[in-house]
Amino acid sequence: MNGLVPRTVAMLLGMALIAAGAGVMLGAHWGWGLFCSGVLALLVYHLRHLAMLGRWVSGPSTETVPESSGIWDDVFSKLYRRQRGEIRQRRRFARLLARSQQAGRALPYGVTILDAERQIVWCNDSAEAHFSISMEGDVGQAVTNLVRQPEFAAYINRGDYAEPLELTTARKEELILSIQMVPYVESHHLLLSRDVTQAHKLGIVRRDFVANVSHELRTPLTVLIGFLETVRDLKLDATRSRDYLNLMAEQGRRMQRIIEDLLTLSALESAPQPPGGERIDMAALLAQVRNEAEALSAGRHTISFEAEAGVDLAGNAGEIASAFSNLANNAVRYTPAGGSIRIQWRAVGEGAEFSVADNGIGIDAEHLPRLTERFYRVDRSRSRETGGTGLGLAIAKHALARHQATLAIASEPGKGSRFSVRFPKSRVRAAQPHSVAVDITSAGATFAQDLTPIHQYKT
Numbered sequence: 001m002n003g004l005v006p007r008t009v010a011m012l013l014g015m016a017l018i019a020a021g022a023g024v025m026l027g028a029h030w031g032w033g034l035f036c037s038g039v040l041a042l043l044v045y046h047l048r049h050l051a052m053l054g055r056w057v058s059g060p061s062t063e064t065v066p067e068s069s070g071i072w073d074d075v076f077s078k079l080y081r082r083q084r085g086e087i088r089q090r091r092r093f094a095r096l097l098a099r100s101q102q103a104g105r106a107l108p109y110g111v112t113i114l115d116a117e118r119q120i121v122w123c124n125d126s127a128e129a130h131f132s133i134s135m136e137g138d139v140g141q142a143v144t145n146l147v148r149q150p151e152f153a154a155y156i157n158r159g160d161y162a163e164p165l166e167l168t169t170a171r172k173e174e175l176i177l178s179i180q181m182v183p184y185v186e187s188h189h190l191l192l193s194r195d196v197t198q199a200h201k202l203g204i205v206r207r208d209f210v211a212n213v214s215h216e217l218r219t220p221l222t223v224l225i226g227f228l229e230t231v232r233d234l235k236l237d238a239t240r241s242r243d244y245l246n247l248m249a250e251q252g253r254r255m256q257r258i259i260e261d262l263l264t265l266s267a268l269e270s271a272p273q274p275p276g277g278e279r280i281d282m283a284a285l286l287a288q289v290r291n292e293a294e295a296l297s298a299g300r301h302t303i304s305f306e307a308e309a310g311v312d313l314a315g316n317a318g319e320i321a322s323a324f325s326n327l328a329n330n331a332v333r334y335t336p337a338g339g340s341i342r343i344q345w346r347a348v349g350e351g352a353e354f355s356v357a358d359n360g361i362g363i364d365a366e367h368l369p370r371l372t373e374r375f376y377r378v379d380r381s382r383s384r385e386t387g388g389t390g391l392g393l394a395i396a397k398h399a400l401a402r403h404q405a406t407l408a409i410a411s412e413p414g415k416g417s418r419f420s421v422r423f424p425k426s427r428v429r430a431a432q433p434h435s436v437a438v439d440i441t442s443a444g445a446t447f448a449q450d451l452t453p454i455h456q457y458k459t
């Protein structure tokens, strides 16, 4: 028989039977005496266990069930099993709660829970960063007291949240947020915030880019049309006509160069990263860079060239050659005749460095951060005279970033410039044994060694 009551009744019946037997054999006194003692013992046993149960229920920790014996064993072991199940369930819920709180905190979007009075109930890490608030100190505060911008307060109090609000925060670094209120439980709201600074900047860059491309193409096109009309409307002799046609061809070539450079840039942006497996023969590549620079200089500069043997790169040879050539050609174009240029390739630490130094016109510090922007030229007319599109460094930066290289420049007006490209260990390979060391140094070149400031481009 299972259960406390039936087993107690069974025990009482057993005791009554034994007591009745004793009464018949030893007399009624003995029988009643025995029965009363049995009932008393049973009562004491039950009272002891009830007291244990009472203490356990009202005790501080209900995790461990008290030791029991006899017919109470069953009750206590059922309690124990139920208790274990509840503890397991509670722990699972606690884990789930902690995990969803962690997920909420780690979201890249800002989430702030506001009550009906627009007071902060909870917020995650991103919201803390977006609004400069803190979970510890600002819970219970009205959000409009903490973000004190009229347009924000107007949006929060408006009640119509169909459209998000774009808010330029009053913080130093000009953070632009997209903010939206979403109804949540019991007249609470979720205040969602998203950092759209980059997207905003990108929009401006795109608009500027379209304006720049149109402007850059319109200039040669206007000149071209002007010449065409002159040739059409005026009776020109054969020599003049040829001169005009040559000038027109030059403008046409300029437009072609711009378009080719733009296509190169867009191809670089959309192409996958160059694989690390393809070894570039640096001796050949550097010889090509040097030949191009010497041809462009046509003997007007002293060009020194030092290349450390045994250092090769892994990546795309075309992209590296185009980046290096642009740096070397820039040095030639922006260094007056009689100046010196030094091109170097060497191992540095565990990586490698390519650098081009010149003692040419140099660049004013204010221009340094913008040099790698598309179409950015310090002196537009001078660059145009030398055939520049202002896209060379933008292409170089992209190509180098794809090889995890960093570009740095040190320059001072009147003293010269030094452009250096650092490649990480992961891109450097020991050269093939048969490759020939190229090491030609021409004497007499002087360089300003202490060029400042140095600008390191983010790649």
Ligand SMILES: Nc1ncnc2c1ncn2[C@@H]1O[C@H](COP(=O)(O)OP(=O)(O)OP(=O)(O)O)[C@@H](O)[C@H]1O
Binding pocket: 261, 326, 330, 331, 334, 335, 358, 360, 361, 362, 363, 371, 372, 376, 377, 378, 379, 383, 387, 388, 389, 390, 391, 392, 393, 394, 417
């Ligand atoms: N070595 C240098 N000395 C002085 N100024 C330089 C030097 N290299 C680059 N610059 C400046 O940086 C600008 C941008 O260079 P970039 O190579 O992007 O364009 P570019 O040489 O004008 O045209 P492109 O390279 O597209 O033919 C140049 O117009 C020039 O003003």
Ligand SMILES: [Mg+2]
Binding pocket: 326, 329, 330, 388, 392, 393
């Ligand atoms: Mg250039």
